[in-house]
Amino acid sequence: MKRKNLYLLPESAEPEHYKISLSPDLEKFTFLGFEIVTVDILKPTKKITFHAVDLEIKNSSLVYADQSGGVGFGQKQISYNKRFETVTLESAKTLKPGKAFLNINFEGELNDQMHGFYRTWYELEKGKKTWGAATQFESTDARRCFPCWDEPAKKATFELGITVPKDYTVIFNIDPEKIENLDNGYKHVSFPKTPKMSTYLVAIIVAHLKCIDGKDKNGVAHRVWAIPGKEEHGKFALACSIASVEFYEKKTGISYKSITTDSPKLDMIACPDFASGAMENLGAITYRETAALIDPKNDTAAAKERVAEVVMHENAHMWFGDLVTMKWWNGLWLNEGFATFMSHCAMHDKFPEWDIWTGFVAGDFRSALHLDSLKNSHPIEIYVKSPCEIREIFDDITYAKGSVVNRMAEQYLGEDFWKGLAIYLKRFSYKNADTVDLWQALEKASGKPVRDIMARYTKQSGYPVVKVKTIASNGIVTKIGLSQERFLADGSRDEETQWVVPINVLTQKETTNLEPLSEKNKDFTILGKPEWFKLNSGQSGFYRVAYSDELWNGLVEAVNRGELSNADRIGLLDDSMALAKAGYMKTSQALDMIAAQQYDKEFDGNVWSVLISNLNTINHILDNDEKWKEELASFARKMLRPAFEKLGWSKLPDEKHTNTLLRSAVIRNLGEYGDASMVLESQICFGSSGANLDADLKSVIYSLVAQNGGQTEFDALLKIYDETNDAREKERIQSAISCFKSEEMIKKVIDFSLSERVRKQDWFRIMVMLGYNPKARLIAWNFLKENWNDFHKKYEGNLSLLVRTLKGVTSGFTDEKNLSDIKKFFKAHPLKEAKRTMKQVVETIETNIKWRNRSLEKIKNWLANR
Numbered sequence: 134m135k136r137k138n139l140y141l142l143p144e145s146a147e148p149e150h151y152k153i154s155l156s157p158d159l160e161k162f163t164f165l166g167f168e169i170v171t172v173d174i175l176k177p178t179k180k181i182t183f184h185a186v187d188l189e190i191k192n193s194s195l196v197y198a199d200q201s202g203g204v205g206f207g208q209k210q211i212s213y214n215k216r217f218e219t220v221t222l223e224s225a226k227t228l229k230p231g232k233a234f235l236n237i238n239f240e241g242e243l244n245d246q247m248h249g250f251y252r253t254w255y256e257l258e259k260g261k262k263t264w265g266a267a268t269q270f271e272s273t274d275a276r277r278c279f280p281c282w283d284e285p286a287k288k289a290t291f292e293l294g295i296t297v298p299k300d301y302t303v304i305f306n307i308d309p310e311k312i313e314n315l316d317n318g319y320k321h322v323s324f325p326k327t328p329k330m331s332t333y334l335v336a337i338i339v340a341h342l343k344c345i346d347g348k349d350k351n352g353v354a355h356r357v358w359a360i361p362g363k364e365e366h367g368k369f370a371l372a373c374s375i376a377s378v379e380f381y382e383k384k385t386g387i388s389y390k391s392i393t394t395d396s397p398k399l400d401m402i403a404c405p406d407f408a409s410g411a412m413e414n415l416g417a418i419t420y421r422e423t424a425a426l427i428d429p430k431n432d433t434a435a436a437k438e439r440v441a442e443v444v445m446h447e448n449a450h451m452w453f454g455d456l457v458t459m460k461w462w463n464g465l466w467l468n469e470g471f472a473t474f475m476s477h478c479a480m481h482d483k484f485p486e487w488d489i490w491t492g493f494v495a496g497d498f499r500s501a502l503h504l505d506s507l508k509n510s511h512p513i514e515i516y517v518k519s520p521c522e523i524r525e526i527f528d529d530i531t532y533a534k535g536s537v538v539n540r541m542a543e544q545y546l547g548e549d550f551w552k553g554l555a556i557y558l559k560r561f562s563y564k565n566a567d568t569v570d571l572w573q574a575l576e577k578a579s580g581k582p583v584r585d586i587m588a589r590y591t592k593q594s595g596y597p598v599v600k601v602k603t604i605a606s607n608g609i610v611t612k613i614g615l616s617q618e619r620f621l622a623d624g625s626r627d628e629e630t631q632w633v634v635p636i637n638v639l640t641q642k643e644t645t646n647l648e649p650l651s652e653k654n655k656d657f658t659i660l661g662k663p664e665w666f667k668l669n670s671g672q673s674g675f676y677r678v679a680y681s682d683e684l685w686n687g688l689v690e691a692v693n694r695g696e697l698s699n700a701d702r703i704g705l706l707d708d709s710m711a712l713a714k715a716g717y718m719k720t721s722q723a724l725d726m727i728a729a730q731q732y733d734k735e736f737d738g739n740v741w742s743v744l745i746s747n748l749n750t751i752n753h754i755l756d757n758d759e760k761w762k763e764e765l766a767s768f769a770r771k772m773l774r775p776a777f778e779k780l781g782w783s784k785l786p787d788e789k790h791t792n793t794l795l796r797s798a799v800i801r802n803l804g805e806y807g808d809a810s811m812v813l814e815s816q817i818c819f820g821s822s823g824a825n826l827d828a829d830l831k832s833v834i835y836s837l838v839a840q841n842g843g844q845t846e847f848d849a850l851l852k853i854y855d856e857t858n859d860a861r862e863k864e865r866i867q868s869a870i871s872c873f874k875s876e877e878m879i880k881k882v883i884d885f886s887l888s889e890r891v892r893k894q895d896w897f898r899i900m901v902m903l904g905y906n907p908k909a910r911l912i913a914w915n916f917l918k919e920n921w922n923d924f925h926k927k928y929e930g931n932l933s934l935l936v937r938t939l940k941g942v943t944s945g946f947t948d949e950k951n952l953s954d955i956k957k958f959f960k961a962h963p964l965k966e967a968k969r970t971m972k973q974v975v976e977t978i979e980t981n982i983k984w985r986n987r988s989l990e991k992i993k994n995w996l997a998n999r
């Protein structure tokens with residue numbers, strides 16, 4: 134049974150169309166608004182309630198469409214509810230059911246919180262700030278711009294008229310139909326009616342913008358908009374946009390043109406101030422500059438991958454989210470899980486050489502496994518009510534685990550998956566759907582019990598660990614015993630929860646699909662007596678596998694001989710480290726698996742990124758133990774040096790995408806693990822080339838220079854920072870300076886992060902990076918604590934960036950003293966936006982402490998015997 138959600142609006146009236154007029158004042162940072170909402174009054178009522186926050190309603194009236202009367206609402210009849218963010222208009226007489234026009238005059242603020250209708254600045258002339266405005270409405274902030282029924286299921290059409298200074302460009306979800314010049318240096322821009330859509334997808338951007346454009350094969354214009362001078366940097370995004378729209382059209386059978394029938398176009402707008410990565414407003418997608426633009430001077434493999442992923446993710450939303458929208462926010466994964474999964478399909482199609490699916494296993498798949506192994510995780514489908522609760526589920530469970538569930542369904546159903554999706558999209562076009570609607574469509578297309586298997590992954594927290602051992606073999610067949618239980622990172626047990634686990638067995642010869650494991654324990658028979666076997670071939674299922682010692686040793690040897698695929702090696706590396714932490718395996722066995730990769734002369738970038746991550750996990754819990762840290766560093770150098778010998782400092786013509794990415798990671802980690810030649814070479818390159826370095830190496834060179842530098846390097850880096858107007862180069866330097874080691878420099882970095890030179894959208898990154906730096910962690914934490922009230926005030930209204938900062942700064946601690954300090958602070962400063970995050974931080978630190986206490990001596994023994 135669904136609990137009653139008091140945050141839902143009463144069902145007495147429903148919007149059908151909004152005609153909105155806005156006049157933003159870009160000097161006073163306010164705006165005036167007027168709207169006529171066509172509403173259906175559904176039952177006799179005296180009250181009409183809708184959403185509005187930080188808006189002042191000046192006056193309001195209602196007239197019936199059939200001209201059968203109306204009513205005015207004076208100030209006394211308008212009441213505000215702060216908790217529910219609503220306004221209620223109360224009439225003296227009962228309003229009868231029927232269609233009516235609700236007229237509302239209102240005023241609001243162009244805030245500096247990067248949500249609602251907010252102000253943003255840029256420089257058209259060096260050193261001179263110019264102000265513009267943009268919107269960010271997801272999840273619940275359209276109500277900060279105009280009074281509305283701000284729920285995803287209350288779909289309506291929208292029309293906009295807006296008055297702005299003549300030299301500004303205005304972008305809306307649809308192209309303008311009329312621009313009238315006014316006498317006072319202003320113009321009035323009118324936009325026709327949008328398709329039917331949810332309020333959170335409306336977008337309005339007012340700024341000095343220029344664009345580049347192109348057309349897809351249906352003739353739809355795709356445009357990338359940016360501050361003048363940067364528009365050419367949108368070329369790569371433009372190509373990704375066109376390619377992905379064409380790919381989704383092929384896969385879904387629905388053209389983008391048909392979604393936005395009246396005036397099809399796809400605008401991408403790079404905004405100088407933007408809180409997240411991008412936002413999928415229908416036909417007017419907004420981006421952080423670094424997610425859409427690539428300055429040719431800073432064109433790197435990593436930048437390309439980032440831009441392709443974000444653009445293709447946002448474009449997938451035009452189908453998954455914009456055309457078919459979740460009924461309520463508990464279905465958010467239907468948006469984000471699909472957009473994440475589909476973007477990987479599109480990337481694989483456009484850039485097959487990127488090996489994106491192995492990257493998925495090393496990336497989203499692992500992130501999902503890690504977060505979902507906490508007791509304080511949450512099910513994909515979780516019933517959220519308040520705006521704070523909604524904001525908290527924009528996390529790796531919704532995005533990454535959601536995409537893993539889609540990938541599982543696709544692998545299980547094959548072509549039927551795509552047929553089912555077409556049914557689902559068609560049936561719910563311009564409407565709202567629930568998860569169960571998706572399962573039904575997939576069942577209809579495939580005739581398979583999709584809901585039975587999948588619902589366990591969406592309705593329950595966590596995932597299983599499958600324990601496997603050999604029972605007996607006569608040489609012709611081998612009997613193996615499997616059992617499942619929930620995997621928890623700290624090793625605690627939950628015997629109750631169960632899954633239907635898809636099982637396949639990989640041997641030297643082949644992959645065989647077995648029956649799913651639907652009971653707690655079950656024996657299976659496999660053919661022959663394989664030398665070794667691995668469950669979950671290709672890491673297609675969302676679970677971990679714990680092998681008996683004998684089977685594990687066989688796998689280590691198979692890896693040594695180079696007999697496993699890259700995705701399977703990633704699975705073994707990641708599972709073993711997590712299982713060791715939780716006490717299912719010995720930490721020495723996880724270390725053996727790292728060492729077993731030495732045979733690899735290919736140095737696959739994805740496998741090695743996970744290997745490096747495992748080394749860093751061990752390094753992290755050795756913390757202040759300098760002697761043993763050095764022992765580990767010596768092992769790490771021995772592992773990484775051959776990779777460097779192969780890759781070298783210079784990019785080869787036509788080299789593999791993943792090799793380019795790996796080069797930076799290897800050099801960075803060799804440098805951090807004490808290979809003096811990497812540091813020296815970085816210092817020499819930086820000294821002679823400064824900002825003109827090979828772009829792919831800039832990030833690692835800047836960081837190694839900072840790590841081993843002081844005031845001189847700080848000044849040199851900030852000189853580059855001040856001279857560039859490329860957001861990516863600025864980001865790089867923000868990350869690099871967070872690597873300084875001395876207390877004096879770290880304090881200077883904190884001061885810098887608070888200066889005018891760092892936008893609000895970037896402050897949190899510097900703090901999070903300081904949290905990763907063992908020398909800076911405590912200083913950053915003390916600073917955050919001491920100034921908590923100021924930060925709270927500064928970010929009030931949009932605390933998501935502060936919550937991310939809090940998590941980044943605190944999660945890295947591994948000692949009792951800081952843990953108890955953090956717990957005390959959390960208790961004294963409860964924050965409803967960070968309720969789950971705070972619990973996750975504490976659980977993560979406790980797990981690490983427990984693991985260290987249990988394994989430290991064994992790690993030392995293993996290292997001593999290398």
Ligand SMILES: [Zn+2]
Nearest residue numbers: 446468469472
């Ligand atoms: Zn998304």
